[in-house]
Amino acid sequence: MRNNMEEFLNKPEILRKNTDYLTGLCNRWGLNEVWQSLPQDVQVHCLYMDVDNFKLVNDIYGHAKGDELLIFISKLLRDTFQGQLIVRMGGDEFIVLCNGALETSELEKKLSFLQEAIGSGDFDSNVEKLLSFSIGACYNHLVGEGLQTILEQADVAMYHVKKNGKGHFIVYDEIREKIEEERAIKERALSGVVWQEIEILYRPVIYIQTSDVFAVETFVQWNFPGKGIIAEEKFMPVFKQYGIDVQMSAYVLEEACRQKDRWRGTKLDSMEIYVRLSGRYLLQSGSIAAIMQCHDRYGIRRDEIELCIEEKDFAENGERMYGVVQGLMGAGFKVAINNFASASSLSVLQRVPSQLLKLDAKLLSEAGYSQTGVSILRNVISLGRDLHCGIVAQGIENTAQVKMLANYGTQFGVGDFYGPPCDESTFVEQYQDRLFFVRNQKPTVFSFAGNLSDGEGQHMGTFEGTGLSYAEGVVEGQRALCLPGGKVRENLVLLPREIMYSDSYSICFWVNPHEAQPWTSVFYVTYQDGFMSLMPNSGHGDMFFRIKDDREPNEWHDIVCRRAVPGQWSYICVTYDVITHIGKLYFNGLLVASRDNMPDLKVVNQVMLGGDEYQDSFWGMLAGLEIYHYALSADKVEEKFEAYQAMPAYLGTDGRK
16 A cells, blocks of 8 residues: 555646646645545645744845755755655645655654754755754544644644744644643633633742741632633643733733732731733733723822733843833833843843842752752842842742752742742731731840840840940840950850841941940941941041942942940941942931942841951940841931930930931
8 A cells, every 4th residue: 555655645647737836846736636636545644844943044044045945955855755745835834745654653763864954064054053843743644534634733733843942843642632722721711701710819929038928929820610720831821822811911910909909908018919911911002001090990009019021021022122111110110020031131131120030930940950050040149139139039849949049149939838829818818927028117126134135035146255244224224235345256246147137127226335446346247248337436536337348349338427435325227228229327316328329238147246357346335236127217217216315214315416
């Protein structure tokens, strides 16, 4: 039958009048005529081929070179599939109709050879570097099943290859179940009932240093009748293929605004919601106005919902997408780059002043397999931090990953390690007592009541040296730490680094130096890339709040005011806001100096009271130490100082300057 079948496939009388003008192959009309002449009960194999990057060849080298390439490929197909029917369907698409008696293993050897031969050097080597075949295969089909059915299946398989990396082949039967599922998804989605079946879930965005919930991101699933729950990663590619992702983005944004409104006045009020929006939705005419109207309907501020845009959408849509983002940010919206470091990362960073980078989960997963992966992850985090971006690591699965990310300066994380997506009521039940912006309002307080523990008993300091004692503080009932001074790194109090877990902070305390000690620190924090120091006296009559950044040539960042006078209690407060990068120095309740563009140091190594790594240790008293995990306002600092002044037996200064 093999020889007879190949005679059926090669019909000179049909092929003579149905020849492609360029390649000499059979054309699509000839394919139909040959098919009509075949016996209904014989088997055939069908290969549907597309030349990858053919359009690029035309664009770069011109259509004449493209025609030469098509002639070369036609000859290659004739030589590889001798005796079979080879058809140019049009453009760069070809069909090979094969005798069903051929072993599929023999066919697949030919397909592998074909991928090698297209880059073999028989054609222009510069062009060959761009080329490969995407091939869909259908095996062992009866002619009686119909040409159109077989071609459709082979075409679907070829298109699947094109979407998933190009340059290989796949058999339709291997993806039949997936294709049928996609078809069911498409038909259900286009029917319009999908919006009653889509469910919005919520997943916590965790502040890594404390495991508190910092924000919440939306997560979508589909409760498909008869199939159960279908995950977003399964149905969204189909939605994108048929444009339903535009409606999905509008729907999820509306639900997020509605949810934010429902949480108004509750513990969850202060949390941002992260919402992913498709590039196609954003590129619609009037998209910015629609987003604004959605926020306004529910009284939602522009900065309460973080709009997350896929990095690849910038690569695919270029200037149009950059224009939309500029419009969004100009209207006051916050924009995050989702799956950062998966496409054209550097060009996107140069154009989009995003405050948040959500790292592609592959970065974290690949860091578990090689030192190269670790180095890439560390440097991407460092780059984002240097650009003053918040970093969200996605795909966290275990404690080791959390520790690694924390050590590299990652602030936020999401993933199954912290819990799967859940509905609203479950989210509130599980996380309402772990909210960063609720717990974060309460400072860590050291009262020095005969010990070095904070008021909650969660953090215990240690004293390295001799001569530590306690005395009366600034107000009645308050105690003070008496530091004896000494040489460099002598007689220091070491506090757990966890007390400085937030990148934003306020540090408030009363200080009473015994003498003027030039450049001696009273509060000192070392970081992986520098240090922060509070020095009551510089030797020139000044107090310094200093941040030193080892990464910069101009590494000293100082805020200066008048010194703390020996023998007097002075109330000092410094604040740093990681969002604005503004540092402020307060003296006796008054804002006396501030500085823009203070560096964002990552990863605390050590916290010291009463000295540092370079100067003699501090001799004097310290009282009322409070460490806030956000930047206090000027009004709040003044209020705190005035509250001290109103207390019984107040021993501090009456003047503010």
